[in-house]
Amino acid sequence: MTSSRESAVSGNAETVAWSSQEGAAALAAPDFAEKRRAFDGRILLGFLLPIAIALLWEAAVYFGLSQGRLIPPPSRILATLEALAKTGELWAHSWMTLWRVLTGFAIGAVAGIVLGTLSGSSRTIRQFLDPTLQALRAIPSIAWVPLFILWLGIFEASKVALIAVGVFFPVYLGIAGAILSLDRKLVEVGHVFRLSRLQLARRILLPAVLPEAVIALRSGLGLGFMFVVAAEFMGASEGLGYLLVDGQQMGKPDQIVAAIIAFALLGKIADSLLVVASMPLVRWQDTVRERL
Amino acid sequence: MLSLKHLSKTYADGTRALSDITLTVHEGEIVALIGGSGCGKTTLLRLIAGLDRESAGRIRLDGEVLSGPHPAVGIVFQEPRLLPWLTVFENIAFGLDGVSAAEKNARVSHALEKIGLSEHANRWPRDLSGGQQQRVSIARAFVTNPKVLLLDEPFSALDAFTRASLHEHLLGLWEETRPTVVLVTHDVQEAVTLADRAVVMQPKPGRIFDELPLTLARPRDRTGLPFESSVRRILTALDHSLKAPQEQPQRERDRQAAALWW
Ligand SMILES: Nc1ncnc2c1ncn2[C@@H]1O[C@H](COP(=O)(O)OP(=O)(O)O)[C@@H](O)[C@H]1O
Numbered sequence: 001m002t003s004s005r006e007s008a009v010s011g012n013a014e015t016v017a018w019s020s021q022e023g024a025a026a027l028a029a030p031d032f033a034e035k036r037r038a039f040d041g042r043i044l045l046g047f048l049l050p051i052a053i054a055l056l057w058e059a060a061v062y063f064g065l066s067q068g069r070l071i072p073p074p075s076r077i078l079a080t081l082e083a084l085a086k087t088g089e090l091w092a093h094s095w096m097t098l099w100r101v102l103t104g105f106a107i108g109a110v111a112g113i114v115l116g117t118l119s120g121s122s123r124t125i126r127q128f129l130d131p132t133l134q135a136l137r138a139i140p141s142i143a144w145v146p147l148f149i150l151w152l153g154i155f156e157a158s159k160v161a162l163i164a165v166g167v168f169f170p171v172y173l174g175i176a177g178a179i180l181s182l183d184r185k186l187v188e189v190g191h192v193f194r195l196s197r198l199q200l201a202r203r204i205l206l207p208a209v210l211p212e213a214v215i216a217l218r219s220g221l222g223l224g225f226m227f228v229v230a231a232e233f234m235g236a237s238e239g240l241g242y243l244l245v246d247g248q249q250m251g252k253p254d255q256i257v258a259a260i261i262a263f264a265l266l267g268k269i270a271d272s273l274l275v276v277a278s279m280p281l282v283r284w285q286d287t288v289r290e291r292l
Numbered sequence: 293m294l295s296l297k298h299l300s301k302t303y304a305d306g307t308r309a310l311s312d313i314t315l316t317v318h319e320g321e322i323v324a325l326i327g328g329s330g331c332g333k334t335t336l337l338r339l340i341a342g343l344d345r346e347s348a349g350r351i352r353l354d355g356e357v358l359s360g361p362h363p364a365v366g367i368v369f370q371e372p373r374l375l376p377w378l379t380v381f382e383n384i385a386f387g388l389d390g391v392s393a394a395e396k397n398a399r400v401s402h403a404l405e406k407i408g409l410s411e412h413a414n415r416w417p418r419d420l421s422g423g424q425q426q427r428v429s430i431a432r433a434f435v436t437n438p439k440v441l442l443l444d445e446p447f448s449a450l451d452a453f454t455r456a457s458l459h460e461h462l463l464g465l466w467e468e469t470r471p472t473v474v475l476v477t478h479d480v481q482e483a484v485t486l487a488d489r490a491v492v493m494q495p496k497p498g499r500i501f502d503e504l505p506l507t508l509a510r511p512r513d514r515t516g517l518p519f520e521s522s523v524r525r526i527l528t529a530l531d532h533s534l535k536a537p538q539e540q541p542q543r544e545r546d547r548q549a550a551a552l553w554w
């Protein structure tokens with residue numbers, strides 16, 4: 001496409017062609033806005049199926065086709081959520097879960113960034129460190145639980161440790177991989193302008209690695225939420241995971257579903273916050289993301 | 293004055309990329325390096341730019357031995373190599389780190405104007421065409437006012453129309469500070485359009501086969517007879533360089549005499 005545009009213009013005609021192209025773009029702007037609105041409408045399409053299923057189920061229970069004992073109708077789930085919110089339990093449990101995830105995430109992410117950077121930028125360190133870490137990665141993280149409990153007790157420390165381990169590996173792999181795949185040609189541009197090692201890291205390495213680092217952090221955060229459930233399954237008296245276990249033991253499926261919904265919302269919000277926070281840093285990639 | 297003395301480069305794998313290159317480029321001169329692929333043209337530029345170390349020989353700029361990247365030496369690579377996270381403006385300003393903001397602004401704006409991309413100052417490189425990107429990369433090299441500018445087939449990936457317009461942009465920028473230019477190309481027309489001298493290279497190991505002065509008046513008329521005959525002379529030299537690798541080149545003086553007679 002570029003080449004056909006290039007070949008269509010030459011010499012002085014070039015500037016003219018560009019300005020007219022921009023004119024065309026300006027004229028096309030409202031059109032684009034319209035497309036966006038149409039696009040928004042299409043997003044709503046995705047809500048159709050779950051809403052339809054919810055309504056059907058609601059109706060089935062309402063008309064007595066099902067008791068809705070094991071699969072509670074949406075109205076009952078909402079009522080449970082509301083009750084939990086009113087008593088303040090929902091917030092207390094959510095907050096506890098969030099605290100565990102964020103603490104574990106912070107520890108795992110910092111460790112992952114530091115070791116990933118070391119491993120990515122020095123061949124010697126990589127050869128020294130990476131085999132061990134890859135071997136540890138092969139262990140299913142949940143298998144650490146008994147050890148963590150022995151070492152750190154059954155309270156917060158062992159839970160946070162499990163989450164940190166879960167977060168660590170994707171972050172470590174993502175950061176090391178991003179640095180390893182750094183374009184040598186761009187580094188040479190830095191050499192040509194005689195950047196010091198520090199300047200090179202700040203002006204070329206860091207911005208080049210950021211987009212992949214954000215992706216690594218996001219998958220780390222996702223795993224953090226996965227592992228907090230596991231952690232809270234093994235003896236917690238607070239947290240959304242506890243609500244799940246409690247709902248199972250007390251035979252309250254509506255509470256289980258309510259906790260699941262709370263988990264989903266919490267995870268989505270945390271991920272969105274991470275994306276928003278990183279947006280100004282990877283602004284230059286936005287164009288691509290819009291097109292995707 | 294840029295002087296290369298008995299320059300050789302053998303890569304770690306034993307490839308003899310350059311052997312005994314001796315070449316002097318005067319201040320403000322534009323020299324075109326011509327030769328097929330694998331002649332060591334890129335290697336030669338990388339040595340001058342300080343991105344690789346020579347195996348033997350010396351590179352001097354105004355008497356100073358060059359070892360490593362030098363502030364007075366700029367390079368434009370075959371591909372634009374713009375930093376995708378910087379805007380067009382910031383990319384051009386990349387090498388102006390120690391310069392005051394006002395001065396930076398003035399220099400970059402002027403360069404943008406020269407390459408005809410003022411309106412695109414705040415766009416991302418990926419939103420530009422290949423030709424526009426290459427212009428930005430040329431501007432990035434020019435704004436630091438290098439004494440020596442190295443260009444490694446900067447236009448080879450572009451179509452003929454774009455190339456012709458880029459030649460004008462390049463000469464426009466060159467006119468201002470008249471840096472010494474070493475231009476690598478495999479396009480004979482391009483060499484005759486831009487250069488004061490063509491240096492024909494030969495592969496395995498890379499060495500200089502012949503030098504031909506191009507003394508046509510500027511601006512050069514690509515349709516004129518002198519242009520044509522210069523192109524033919526270079527093509528003949530290239531032909532010889534490929535056909536008879538051992539043969540001593542017929543010296544340029546003889547040919548010039550012939551040209552005068554003609
Ligand atoms: N980094 C390298 N390691 C080993 N050999 C190389 C390297 N770079 C180039 N060469 C070899 O050196 C020779 C000259 O290469 P190059 O300078 O790129 O030629 P040109 O730019 O004229 O096409 C080629 O034979 C090439 O394969």
Ligand SMILES: [Mg+2]
Binds near residue numbers: 333334335
């Ligand atoms: Mg080359």
